[in-house]
Amino acid sequence: MNTSTLHLHTRFTVDKVDPRIFGGFLEHMGRAVNDGVYRPESAYADDLGCRTDLQAALKKLRFTAMRYPGGNFVSGYHWQDAVGPRQGRPTVRDLAWQSIENNHFGPNEFLELARRMDWTPMLAVNLGTGTPEEARNWLEYCNIEGGSKWADLRREHGYEEPQNVKLWCLGNEMDGPWQIGHVPAETYAISAQQTARMMKMVDPDIEVVACGSCATDLPTYLEWDRKVLEHCRDDIDYLSLHRYVGNEEDDTENFLAVTNSIDAQIEEAAALCRAVQGAKRTKKRIGLSFDEWNVWYRARHGHHLDGKGKFAPPLLEEHYNLEDALVVAGFLNSFIRHADTVKIANLAQIVNVIAPILTRGDEMLLQTIFYPIEMFSNRGQGMALQSQVEGSGYQSKTNGYVDHLDASAILDGDRLNVFLVNRDLENPMEIQVKVADRAIGAFVSADSMTGRDPKATNTYEAPHGVTSCEHDDQSIRDGVATIVLPPMSVYAGTLTLA
Structure with a gap:
């Protein structure tokens, strides 16, 4: 992982x-x-x-x-x-x-x-x-x-x-x-x-x-x-x-x-x-x-x-x-x-x-x-925060080096909205979200979407091949959130700050 x-x-x-x-x-x-x-x-x-x-x-x-x-x-x-x-x-x-x-x-x-x-x-x-x-x-x-x-x-x-x-x-x-x-x-x-x-x-x-x-x-x-x-x-x-x-x-x-x-x-x-x-x-x-x-x-x-x-x-x-x-x-x-x-x-x-x-x-x-x-x-809604990702990555053919994790975050009062993409095609990812000047208190809601094949699609005959669902593989300890994402996945979550 x-x-x-x-x-x-x-x-x-x-x-x-x-x-x-x-x-x-x-x-x-x-x-x-x-x-x-x-x-x-x-x-x-x-x-x-x-x-x-x-x-x-x-x-x-x-x-x-x-x-x-x-x-x-x-x-x-x-x-x-x-x-x-x-x-x-x-x-x-x-x-x-x-x-x-x-x-x-x-x-x-x-x-x-x-x-x-x-x-x-x-x-x-x-x-x-x-x-x-x-x-x-x-x-x-x-x-x-x-x-x-x-x-x-x-x-x-x-x-x-x-x-x-x-x-x-x-x-x-x-x-x-x-x-x-x-x-x-x-x-x-x-x-x-x-x-x-x-x-x-x-x-x-x-x-x-x-x-x-x-x-x-x-x-x-x-x-x-x-x-x-x-x-x-x-x-x-x-x-x-x-x-x-x-x-x-x-x-x-x-x-x-x-x-x-x-x-x-x-x-x-x-x-x-x-x-x-x-x-x-x-x-x-x-x-x-x-x-x-x-x-x-x-x-x-x-x-x-x-x-x-x-x-x-x-x-x-x-x-x-x-x-x-x-x-x-x-x-x-x-x-x-x-x-x-x-x-x-x-x-x-x-x-x-x-x-x-x-x-x-x-x-x-x-x-x-x-x-x-x-x-x-x-x-x-809210104020976009500067984000710094620390972790693994790869050298792409024409687009240069990228982190496996693509991310952004929005602060809305005491709520923090976090958006994550795991670009790794094979490996799950454990992501820690650390807010330097605040502690994370709780998760309010979270959704994710993923699939086993990057070519997976939806059809009229099988309309639910790739959809979003509630995400629960996440926890908080000592004010730091840990989110586990499968390969090739998108996550959006709302957290409260203590």
């Missing part, structure tokens, strides 16, 4: 954990919206046409900021097409995913769903084929009480009160050559600045996210971010970054070590933000919005990306396994460890499309990655 120690001190803090790091993403692509969240023919459909069984499952994940409507989709999207009476909404062809969109589920339906789900809406505007004025008009439609063209149009559509959307994304992945309307950083920066200024003239209380680098392997990585920040940092509040990872080489140890690369990406983006802040001699801090992240590699090529002119085609439908769940937990640990810079993070996505939940007709399947998200998000 391996042994490791997690060293903590309640005064060695990082920052308060922003609840928006437990966000999600709902894009009009594949079966995420249509035949996913929105399925009016379902036996479970409510008055919006949204599935109540899906809503119940999603509520367990306690998503906060929910990004909508895209994604690549948004660069060809015009919000006016999707508001007003459904019979008057045009059916259009989406070029990003080569699919048909009937616009029956639009911004107003999304905002009503967000209200029912207690999500913070995070709307993305079209800076691919759209204009700053179109974005400004949408904000007026959403947030102004009345007495002007677009606000009065919302009221005509049956929404008397302002919708008060306070978080907006200025386009999507505009650095990507695949993006509709892709332009050089200098051109995007001008458009983003104009859009941000016009929108804040309408509602000065909003926050906006500018497009940063969406992939670390692009030749413009970080250079794009520098140019955008130098031009419009005074007008924006957050810089976005995206990351998808995979196990293309079927090397589980190396795959589980990808957290090193995730940490590095966050730290590089944060360092650039601080460098530009210093060069501009301003006190304003730009936060990071990690607004697309997940495991995605099996359904990333060819027919998985091409809707072939169909309505709600099955696109990007990844089937997740145990090792994927461990990596998802690693993402969340990284966000907590970087609570001083990562203020928003959105799992991409929430249903069917690279998602924790799959559907088949009116059936529903909770995938392996559902459980670590649930375990973390239910314990995610």
Whole structure:
């Protein structure tokens, strides 16, 4: 059995954990919206046409900021097409995913769903084929009480009160050559600045996210971010970054070590933000919005990306396994460890499309990655603590040396939330949690998930192959907690401090 120690001190803090790091993403692509969240023919459909069984499952994940409507989709999207009476909404062809969109589920339906789900809406505007004025008009439609063209149009559509959307994304992945309307950083920066200024003239209380680098392997990585920040940092509040990872080489140890690369990406983006802040001699801090992240590699090529002119085609439908769940937990640990810079993070996505939940007709399947998200998000409030791991580790093929134990911790008053991943493929691990200035008093609750095979998965026929359960292999002696984890496992526990 391996042994490791997690060293903590309640005064060695990082920052308060922003609840928006437990966000999600709902894009009009594949079966995420249509035949996913929105399925009016379902036996479970409510008055919006949204599935109540899906809503119940999603509520367990306690998503906060929910990004909508895209994604690549948004660069060809015009919000006016999707508001007003459904019979008057045009059916259009989406070029990003080569699919048909009937616009029956639009911004107003999304905002009503967000209200029912207690999500913070995070709307993305079209800076691919759209204009700053179109974005400004949408904000007026959403947030102004009345007495002007677009606000009065919302009221005509049956929404008397302002919708008060306070978080907006200025386009999507505009650095990507695949993006509709892709332009050089200098051109995007001008458009983003104009859009941000016009929108804040309408509602000065909003926050906006500018497009940063969406992939670390692009030749413009970080250079794009520098140019955008130098031009419009005074007008924006957050810089976005995206990351998808995979196990293309079927090397589980190396795959589980990808957290090193995730940490590095966050730290590089944060360092650039601080460098530009210093060069501009301003006190304003730009936060990071990690607004697309997940495991995605099996359904990333060819027919998985091409809707072939169909309505709600099955696109990007990844089937997740145990090792994927461990990596998802690693993402969340990284966000907590970087609570001083990562203020928003959105799992991409929430249903069917690279998602924790799959559907088949009116059936529903909770995938392996559902459980670590649930375990973390239910314990995610408080102050992130600096964490130091002492124990065994290994040298990975491309991601460097990592500890077998990946960890983070959050202090919430006299409660300590601890998150652990045992990356060892063969050996259990005994972990001591030591808080230097306090004694641990008792365990409040604890959950874990594991499996015998890193490729273990859930299916409709066997839906409980990999799930979470209560964890009881733990004890406290002399103010120190000892937790024993099986190989390839995720743990989330709440403890009290004496």
